[in-house]
Amino acid sequence: MNSERMANVSLLMDAMQNAGISNPYLQAAILGVVGKESKFLPKDERCYNNTSNERIRGVFGAKVGGYTESELTTLKKDCEAFFNVVYGGRYGNMGNDGYKYRGRGFNQLTFRGSYKSIGDKIGVNLVANP
Numbered sequence: 001m002n003s004e005r006m007a008n009v010s011l012l013m014d015a016m017q018n019a020g021i022s023n024p025y026l027q028a029a030i031l032g033v034v035g036k037e038s039k040f041l042p043k044d045e046r047c048y049n050n051t052s053n054e055r056i057r058g059v060f061g062a063k064v065g066g067y068t069e070s071e072l073t074t075l076k077k078d079c080e081a082f083f084n085v086v087y088g089g090r091y092g093n094m095g096n097d098g099y100k101y102r103g104r105g106f107n108q109l110t111f112r113g114s115y116k117s118i119g120d121k122i123g124v125n126l127v128a129n130p
Contacts, residue, residue, distance in 0.1 A: 012034060045103030
């Protein structure tokens with residue numbers, strides 16, 4: 001594991017301790033999720049423009065079910081439009097803000113409702129500034 005990832009693991013461990021999360025099994029579970037989602041490097045959810053339509057259909061199901069192969073191929077080339085379709089109107093998202101509230105950070109926080117909930121807990125307006 002490179003030094004940046006190791007530093008981030010240390011930051012996460014410190015944050016858990018500061019939040020009173022001292023159970024080693026819970027710490028391991030949190031680190032496991034973060035490792036799977038971001039490999040300990042906070043990031044934005046990537047565009048699906050190079051992902052096969054079959055994989056997109058497997059991940060997003062009914063949200064793209066009405067698209068022909070040609071339509072889906074065109075849609076996935078426009079990252080903003082794509083995320084607005086697959087995340088729009090879900091979990092607090094409005095019709096055209098799926099891109100704004102796509103997965104981000106260590107844990108790939110997704111959807112307006114989650115940004116609001118976590119923002120309220122940490123005292124940061126994540127809805128206004130995702």
